[in-house]
Amino acid sequence: MTELAEYKTDNRIAYITLNRPEKRNALNPELVKSLTNLFLKAGNDEEVKVVVLKAAGEVFSAGADLEYLQTLQNNSSQDNLEDTVALKNLFYSIYTLPKLVIAQVEGHAIAGGCGLAAVCDIVFAVPEAKFGYTEVKIGFVPALVACFLVRKLGEGRVRELLLSGELIDAVKASDYGLINFVTDKISISSQVRTYAERAAAGVSGNSLSITKQLIQSAQNLSLEESLEEAVRLNVKTRSSADCKKGIASFLGKKKLEW
Known part of the structure; x- marks a missing residue:
């Protein structure tokens, strides 16, 4: 079938x-x-x-x-x-x-x-x-x-x-x-x-997922609420493995592929 x-x-x-x-x-x-x-x-x-x-x-x-x-x-x-x-x-x-x-x-x-x-x-x-x-x-x-x-x-x-x-x-x-x-x-x-x-190859999967959440919250919440959500997601992202990897590669001037 x-x-x-x-x-x-x-x-x-x-x-x-x-x-x-x-x-x-x-x-x-x-x-x-x-x-x-x-x-x-x-x-x-x-x-x-x-x-x-x-x-x-x-x-x-x-x-x-x-x-x-x-x-x-x-x-x-x-x-x-x-x-x-x-x-x-x-x-x-x-x-x-x-x-x-x-x-x-x-x-x-x-x-x-x-x-x-x-x-x-x-x-x-x-x-x-x-x-x-x-x-x-x-x-x-x-x-x-x-x-x-x-x-x-x-x-x-x-x-x-x-x-x-x-x-x-x-x-x-x-x-x-x-x-x-x-x-x-x-x-x-x-x-x-x-x-x-x-x-x-060029975009962090974790960052992509979180960015989609940010876009959705920016439309669905009030400005104050969406800013609070942005703060929460920003802090969460900074401690992620992808962020640490990306910053290390940038500072070390190494090509990065995700």
Whole structure:
């Protein structure tokens, strides 16, 4: 039986691949569960420093599975609650993963599929890719992703994207801050790999994890509270093995690889 999501590692990079190309990598409960498990696996793998999320086929992800959407009409409130919590857990797992997460988007990323890309730390995309949240066009709401997007883009851009339901191209998505890099189809894999390998070799895994915590606390806490958290994490980092190693290498003018 074909796996809905595949996992492989190479040179301290975990590659997680959506593998439903015949369904445009649409999200259903099974795929959501599989992706969540694989991200947790990568997060706990001490040999992995960077995670790359990509997709098989020509579409990154078309959002919710149409067959699954049909079943929603008959779901109980409990069914809908469990399903929504599962998707929330996936997004949250990616967003808070103590590793660098890169999305490699080689096709359209729509609705929940766009949400998947948006919660990654860095997004590479081909020029042909379209991005958007079309939920309002089918009487639905982009509830979960709104929580992350407001933090990433600011309220003005989020209102524009979520209330219109319109798709935008990769260049505009880059201008908005939704994605980071636009690169052609031929070179995107090599550019993502180079970026990931450079991060794996050049960045302290402990510092990366703590910096992600700092970014999250700066947005979620008041200024006073986030400064207190920054003090705590600063003190914690100074006594870490990575910090001692990094300072010793810097003072000794020795090349350092993590």
